Amino acid sequence: MAESMTGLKRTHRCAELSEANIGEKVTIMGWVQKNRNKGGLVFVDVRDRSGLIQVVFEEGSTDKALLEKAAKLRSEFVVAIVGTVEKRSGAVNENLATGAIEIKPEELRILSESETPPFPIEENSKTKEEVRLKYRFLDLRRPDIQRNLMMRSRVATLARQFMAKEGFLEIETPFLIKSTPEGARDYLVPSRIHPGSFYALPQSPQIFKQLLMCSGYDRYFQIVKCFRDEDLRADRQPEFTQMDMELSFVDVDDVIDINERLLAHLFKEVLDIDVQLPIQRMTWQEAMDRFGSDKPDIRFGMELVNVTETVKDSEFVVFKNAIEAGGTVRGINAKGQGGMARKKIDKLVDFAKGYGAKGLAYIAIHEDGTVKSSFSKFMTEEETAALIKAMAGENGDLLLFAADKNKVVWDVLGALRLELARQMELLDKNEYKFLWITEFPLLEWSDEQNRFTAMHHPFTMPMEEDLQYIDSDPGRVRAKAYDIVLNGNEIGGGSVRIFNQEIQSKMFEVLGFTPEQAQEQFGFLLNAFKYGVPPHAGLAYGLDRLVMLMAKQDSIRDVIAFPKVKDASDLMTEAPERVDPKQLEELGLELEEHTADAE
Amino acid sequence: MAESMTGLKRTHRCAELSEANIGEKVTIMGWVQKNRNKGGLVFVDVRDRSGLIQVVFEEGSTDKALLEKAAKLRSEFVVAIVGTVEKRSGAVNENLATGAIEIKPEELRILSESETPPFPIEENSKTKEEVRLKYRFLDLRRPDIQRNLMMRSRVATLARQFMAKEGFLEIETPFLIKSTPEGARDYLVPSRIHPGSFYALPQSPQIFKQLLMCSGYDRYFQIVKCFRDEDLRADRQPEFTQMDMELSFVDVDDVIDINERLLAHLFKEVLDIDVQLPIQRMTWQEAMDRFGSDKPDIRFGMELVNVTETVKDSEFVVFKNAIEAGGTVRGINAKGQGGMARKKIDKLVDFAKGYGAKGLAYIAIHEDGTVKSSFSKFMTEEETAALIKAMAGENGDLLLFAADKNKVVWDVLGALRLELARQMELLDKNEYKFLWITEFPLLEWSDEQNRFTAMHHPFTMPMEEDLQYIDSDPGRVRAKAYDIVLNGNEIGGGSVRIFNQEIQSKMFEVLGFTPEQAQEQFGFLLNAFKYGVPPHAGLAYGLDRLVMLMAKQDSIRDVIAFPKVKDASDLMTEAPERVDPKQLEELGLELEEHTADAE
Structure with a gap:
């Protein structure tokens, strides 16, 4: 039975104790990690969020009733123990922060008993994630997850302190907002007071933070939940956390400066890592050309090489057709992979096809200098040699080529480069390489919608020098947009915003909005723009991903306390669920017939 | 036309400048507050979130083109001005922080023009709130609202820093959760992937923070949005902000201690007010008896006096019936209000009826000692005199009495006491009186539901000494619950939680839950309780109300950037709104016929 803690007060967390406390009388409270009974001794490891400490109940020196009580303890019982810190009588446990000491108990209370947990509470659990998520309250006891969430809390605390010192105000933006058709799919919230009408949950505080700039708040910061009802994808969450900022009277360099200092501060304080400032910058065009990605992982090379010029006269029809259709031929050099088995190469070809390639051409240069090429019969020896030279191919290298429209070539080789890096173990989790990507295209063509869509969002400022092309060649216009990339992950992105009504109207026009549609959707923002808008810019981080890295x-x-799984459900609470029909009635809603029957 | 800020960098915010900067060349950016043209001089007041500064363009010393440009400025234009700080040539403006200086400009850029705003941007606006909320982006420019939101940001920052130092972790709890029937009405969020199923938005992170305690996080803190779909009431928001905490291995005093230090810290840092610690504590019973309220405003007296004993033998049927029905007669003494006009007293009677009183008896003692009583004909002179004595009535006092069930008497006199304090101007906004209310009843009887409901929530710990009554007399059981009250406002509340399975089961039983219903609704929490629960307790503040005070x-x-109005709509964005039928179709939902037609 549960005992009360009345009269006791915890003096330390378990792993806050050290040799400095030897001789002190202390009270600890926590969970029994394990309990060993050995020749008149009972060793109890007590755990809290700080770590473990060993308590030793010893026949003779410990009161008999206490010894018997201790012997009955089982894993995950919650206990309070009063005792004296002593130097460990047995061998020091080097794996434990408190390994040189132990507690000699004089009082033990069992605050709560426990059934046997469905899986052991231990680091690097081998238990299936579905089981762990169903019992997330137990999974969250594991020290590795606790370290993750403690780190997350620390990152948020440090970021807020830093931003407050820089003059940023944390201002809460609303969660029950208006649905907008641009962007991803909104989660809707039916209104009861206005039946048939709906709020939407915010995909980001974008419009509100811009309004706050219009209202003169100057520097805004918020760590805030956002929501996207997207289709199933691994490692996406329907609700995710943005670390969001907006600044007035600034341009690109100001935003970059403050964020570099923020990141350096976080990495120094949390990981004791010195981020070299300034962080390298690369234009979008260069990133695509060199890495086939707008979020290149620059912890390793294996850069793309454009060999279009080199092969443009060859008879290889794959290359020829691609070039004639306005595409390019590019390759990557997987150093030292020239001896890769045919089977493994075939898998790479399949992998490339998954990214839209029709095929993948390769040249394997064996260690002895002999060359095996998948397209040798279409090339002269001189052409092959020229191609190897262009790729800086050496004995033992594997050269892989894609030929297609630029977008496909980039996608394929960008993905292949990462896949090879994984296979070749070139990715060091202890290395952190930051990179700014700048000068994104303002627009991207959507075949599906048969119109240009905004690459970032409709409020992104075009680069002044490209404004001249906005009518004649919109695809050519670059934006004052920037992403911050870490080890191949986009951890944040933002832009300078349009603060000029004429440019904003032009932007909506290019995006195919009629003035009426623009007014209907963004009227309040456009109205705000009539009354004096400061130049402003911002950036938002995906906090989940940043902390994950x-x-x-x-x-x-692993860095979210209560995550959802791929189908957006919560395995612990079983949300979402059917609700009481009365609740729907109040909202003026009915389930469609086939939906109502679905269960 | 808008000019670019390229090449300029703001050096100071407007009101960051002072006499210490005289002679310095500075660049400011902000909004034109006003523009006066006076005999060859143009005075421009530039505003940003820090305040105002005066810029003086002078014929002769200012370049002519610049002078002309300045003369064309209008309110709310956004400008950048480069110039030199000088001692003010005219009289010092004592009302302005920067009143002793002015800027002599050498460059002016108009970054953005403005139409004439629909209302002036000024403190203590007389513009109707509906208009201001429609143009909230302009309303938010007003210095008083800016000060409010800056204070709110500072309160949040300070609270987070304080709690981090005390070992609290900020852990984000989910927004898309399971709907629970207990408590207020949930906002629902339809699931697209599971058509016919719904998430709910959290009314509080209650269950998740308790789970985090079960998981060993020890101390949790979060400033977080919560949602309640309540019926229309002034000064309620469908989304509101909780400052929420939970602690393990603690009892009531520990929670009170940390919160007293938190409040003292906030009031000292933000308002330079010393909160006297410890804060006074009062049991719920005492609060009701003395003030007729569980959130008494103790900035003034006018306490309730129980005169049941004094009047129990009188022939006044109102008193008699109330007492016979088990009720009481209580009064308050409005000092110095004995000369109140009959009309005004009648209004008080109406006011009392609004709180459930059948009537209101009164005795007015005039300055000359004559007495006018609304029930004199039913009382002997001796009885009236005894009553006046019991009420410590003196010449010039107005005594008001209610007779009914205790609950009604408390409600009526508690409200009347506040109303009189307002009329008598006893409420000083500069005075802050804190009070803890403790020992709340665990349960309250609901006539509507014909069962006991939880006064706080179903996880509140009963007081050990009252556990014996839980079956025989549940209404008598007090809870380990506490509210923190400031000037008559409940700014926060919480409780020690049940951490014992048997007591929890008993509690559900008393609340009329079958074990199956309890399992269905709170199964994951009850499951968690099987695996070792620490004693834990918590508290949550209504941050909006705290900052308001x-x-x-x-x-x-006035302390929320984008608030909603009484019908839960947003006047600026016009949310909630009809959505595209396609969106509903994706969710497997239909509008009920009369709803669909409603528009």
């Missing part, structure tokens, strides 16, 4: 985890679920 | 405002809308 800092904590060296592979999934954002 | 600190900022000496009358409405929480």
